[in-house]
Amino acid sequence: xxxxxxxxxxxxxxxxxxxxxxxxxxxxxxxxxxxxxxxxxxxxxxxxxxxxxxxxxxxxxxxxxxxxxxxxxxxxxxxxxxxxxxxxxxxxxxxxxxxxxxxxxxxxxxxxxxxxxxxxxxxxxxxxxxxxxxxxxxxxxxxxxxxxxxxxxxxxxxxxxxxxxxxxxxxxxxxxxxxxxxxxxxxxxxxxxxxxxxxxxxxxxxxxxxxxxxxxxxxxxxxxxxxxxxxxxxxxxxxxxxxx
Amino acid sequence: xxxxxxxxxxxxxxxxxxxxxxxxxxxxxxxxxxxxxxxxxxxxxxxxxxxxxxxxxxxxxxxxxxxxxxxxxxxxxxxxxxxxxxxxxxxxxxxxxxxxxxxxxxxxxxxxxxxxxxxxxxxxxxxxxxxxxxxxxxxxxxxxxxxxxxxxxxxxxxxxxxxxxxxxxxxxxxxxxxxxxxxxxxxxxxxxxxxxxxxxxxxxxxxxxxxxxxxxxxxxxxxxxxxxxxxxxxxxxxxxxxxxxxxxxxxxxxxxxxxxxxxxxxxxxxxxxxxxxxxxxxxxxxxxxxxxxxxxxxxxxxxxxxxxxxxxxxxxxxxxxxxxxxxxxxxxxxxxxxxxxxxxxxxxxxxxxxxxxxxxxxxxxxxxxxxxxxxxxxxxxxxxxxxxxxxxxxxxxxxxxxxxxxxxxxxxxxxxxxxxxxxxxxxxxxx
Numbered sequence: 116x117x118x119x120x121x122x123x124x125x126x127x128x129x130x131x132x133x134x135x136x137x138x139x140x141x142x143x144x145x146x147x148x149x150x151x152x153x154x155x156x157x158x159x160x161x162x163x164x165x166x167x168x169x170x171x172x173x174x175x176x177x178x179x180x181x182x183x184x185x186x187x188x189x190x191x192x193x194x195x196x197x198x199x200x201x202x203x204x205x206x207x208x209x210x211x212x213x214x215x216x217x218x219x220x221x222x223x224x225x226x227x228x229x230x231x232x233x234x235x236x237x238x239x240x241x242x243x244x245x246x247x248x249x250x251x252x253x254x255x256x257x258x259x260x261x262x263x264x265x266x267x268x269x270x271x272x273x274x275x276x277x278x279x280x281x282x283x284x285x286x287x288x289x290x291x292x293x294x295x296x297x298x299x300x301x302x303x304x305x306x307x308x309x310x311x312x313x314x315x316x317x318x319x320x321x322x323x324x325x326x327x328x329x330x331x332x333x334x335x336x337x338x339x340x341x342x343x344x345x346x347x348x349x350x351x352x353x354x355x356x357x358x359x
Numbered sequence: 360x361x362x363x364x365x366x367x368x369x370x371x372x373x374x375x376x377x378x379x380x381x382x383x384x385x386x387x388x389x390x391x392x393x394x395x396x397x398x399x400x401x402x403x404x405x406x407x408x409x410x411x412x413x414x415x416x417x418x419x420x421x422x423x424x425x426x427x428x429x430x431x432x433x434x435x436x437x438x439x440x441x442x443x444x445x446x447x448x449x450x451x452x453x454x455x456x457x458x459x460x461x462x463x464x465x466x467x468x469x470x471x472x473x474x475x476x477x478x479x480x481x482x483x484x485x486x487x488x489x490x491x492x493x494x495x496x497x498x499x500x501x502x503x504x505x506x507x508x509x510x511x512x513x514x515x516x517x518x519x520x521x522x523x524x525x526x527x528x529x530x531x532x533x534x535x536x537x538x539x540x541x542x543x544x545x546x547x548x549x550x551x552x553x554x555x556x557x558x559x560x561x562x563x564x565x566x567x568x569x570x571x572x573x574x575x576x577x578x579x580x581x582x583x584x585x586x587x588x589x590x591x592x593x594x595x596x597x598x599x600x601x602x603x604x605x606x607x608x609x610x611x612x613x614x615x616x617x618x619x620x621x622x623x624x625x626x627x628x629x630x631x632x633x634x635x636x637x638x639x640x641x642x643x644x645x646x647x648x649x650x651x652x653x654x655x656x657x658x659x660x661x662x663x664x665x666x667x668x669x670x671x672x673x674x675x676x677x678x679x680x681x682x683x684x685x686x687x688x689x690x691x692x693x694x695x696x697x698x699x700x701x702x703x704x705x706x707x708x709x710x711x712x713x714x715x716x717x718x719x720x721x722x723x724x725x726x727x728x729x730x731x732x733x734x735x736x737x738x739x740x741x742x743x744x745x746x747x748x749x750x751x752x753x754x755x756x757x758x759x760x761x762x763x764x765x766x767x768x769x770x771x772x773x774x775x776x777x778x779x780x781x782x783x784x785x786x787x788x789x790x
Binding site for chain 1: 675677714715716718719720721722723725727729738739740743765766767768769772773774775776777778785787789
């Protein structure tokens with residue numbers, strides 16, 4: 116069950132928003148319910164603290180309270196790390212990246228004349244609902260590490276290899292469309308999955324994503340053509356994987 | 360045998376002082392190669408060529424270092440400086456010894472004297488290397504200096520070394536008399552002091568020059584930003600002037616209850632104004648939350664440049680950002696590279712955009728740059744290759760440089776992602 120929370124201090128807009136959502140849930144017969152629709156963020160926070168929820172939150176950014184929507188979202192995040200947050204705002208386009216990177220907001224809906232609010236609400240519900248269903252029913256495994264304030268989560272299947280950076284304990288994770296640095300030990304990464312193999316003093320490779328191994332040049336060629344080094348000492352352990 | 364020990368001692372000393380002069384940043388393996396290589400080569404070369412053999416050894420050091428290090432300039436200068444250190448120490452120690460002890464000629468030939476003084480010379484060389492390494496570190500750090508004066512400095516140090524050795528050879532022919540040693544050492548120390556003095560002066564000048572150039576650039580960027588603000592203010596004034604009139608005409612329609620005309624008027628006159636409020640100049644507004652002048656300068660100038668190229672560019676700074684824990688010059692270089700790349704890529708898109716955000720999250724500050732990218736954008740690992748560029752050869756140093764700068768800071772991490780036609784880079788700087 117995905118629970119929906121609405122926080123909007125304009126009564127008219129809140130009524131409208133609630134109607135859009137409840138109508139859509141009813142028509143599509145989704146496994147969702149509106150738990151709270153309120154003008155006061157405290158009610159939502161109290162509920163989230165007291166219950167173990169995965170929610171979809173529609174938050175107004177400019178509330179007539181001390182805290183703005185972004186601060187409230189950050190507090191909600193502490194108790195519901197998986198929930199989907201959607202901001203409803205008048206000055207959307209100037210804060211989109213901030214929403215995403217500060218509280219990992221899913222989307223935003225701008226309250227201006229040009230936006231079809233109903234359509235956007237439906238889109239948000241669909242995305243959140245699909246995400247929720249996927250997370251609860253599939254056994255897709257995510258590689259998740261916390262480095263400082265940053266949470267990195269990547270599908271295990273996407274990982275090509277890990278490489279040590281120049282700084283001690285700094286690693287670079289390579290996937291096909293992402294390269295991300297974080298603080299971790301190569302040794303600890305190695306023990307996280309059986310697909311990982313230490314192929315060099317400073318590399319750990321995902322064996323499933325190797326295209327071929329060039330024994331002469333001591334290079335592993337990944338499925339996207341990227342190269343990773345392999346040392347003599349460790350090359351034996353890769354027998355059985357495509358050799359050239 | 361004693362020759363072998365003495366020469367090995369000297370070559371080991373030079374290898375160690377090369378290690379010291381490189382700020383201990385050479386790998387253990389490289390140090391090992393240097394030590395073994397010098398000991399194995401040193402003695403045969405000395406037997407074969409006399410002290411001139413040292414030049415062959417020098418070439419060996421330079422080759423090994425440039426092979427491992429990939430940087431030509433430090434690989435030449437450091438061994439030469441190490442050798443100069445040894446020569447200087449040699450003369451200082453011998454002169455002091457001569458002045459203090461006034462030993463007999465036989466004593467000067469005895470093995471115990473030669474071994475003893477050699478040991479002292481090596482220790483003094485290492486001490487001198489510690490001192491010089493500080494000086495040299497300052498030098499090697501200056502990127503702009505290396506580029507423009509690197510060759511001059513390398514030639515200068517090599518010439519110094521050659522002059523020293525010519526002097527030694529002349530001295531050897533005349534049998535190393537006391538006066539000769541004393542005169543030489545005075546000459547060498549004098550020369551060395553002048554050289555160091557000139558170098559210090561040169562670095563100071565260059566540092567000053569770079570600072571001035573940086574400040575000039577920063578000033579120009581801030582001027583641009585101010586002009587943008589003025590433009591915004593003028594627009595505001597115009598609007599204030601207009602909106603009284605607008606309200607008056609609206610009230611006229613309301614009084615006559617002409618709802619159709621009112622609607623028409625609203626759509627034709629008021630909507631465009633609210634659209635223009637969203638126009639470019641207002642997108643820089645949130646930069647006032649950024650309190651770091653140099654960063655404000657570079658971001659505003661790049662965003663203005665992007666807007667001139669018809670790119671939808673904006674900046675988000677929701678909370679005040681007073682301090683970022685990174686050296687300002689490096690920070691600005693990183694942000695500059697990221698923004699330049701973003702603009703270059705965005706230009707080619709159908710709906711180009713570049714969005715920048717500074718976000719505080721927990722103890723870190725995130726600098727996020729997101730830009731539209733073409734579906735044909737090369738794969739990520741190719742972009743980071745040295746020398747790669749979408750614009751042909753020799754232009755792709757940008758992202759590679761970025762990676763190098765980030766690698767040199769231990770509180771900064773970089774996250775690069777291409778997803779759904781969006782290229783996003785996040786620079787995470789921890790406090």
